Amino acid sequence: MKExxxxxxxVMQILWDLKKGFVKDIIQKMPDPKPAYNTVSTIIRIxxxxxxVNHTAYGKTYEYHPIVQKDNYSKFYFNNFLSGYFNGSFEKLVSFFAKENDLDIKDMDELMKHVKDDLKQDTDE
Structure with a gap:
């Protein structure tokens, strides 16, 4: 997978939200100033x-849909980020985050509680 x-x-974030759409649908969801149709069309082709992305053709019009799931790309991106900035160390990432946000032990304990709750929910499902 490429970054x-x-x-x-x-464009992918919009397409993941839409599930499928035409170039005009993607442009409609973009913030102002909206890019040109040809710009978005070129990005989609890339x-x-x-x-x-893949497409379904309706004559000369294409409806696009993602073939890479958002979760899969998120994992790939995060792993690249972690290895690129923190030598693959999750501990270094957490330490950096704690220092940058002036988190104290109480804040870290609260975060851990949330993580444990989320993990428990995942195993219960």
């Missing part, structure tokens, strides 16, 4: 070449 550019990721 996406900011523009590609923006995403298709990278294996993130």
């Amino acid at each position: 996406l550019t900011k523009a590609e990721e923006q 995403l298709e070449q990278k294996g993130f």
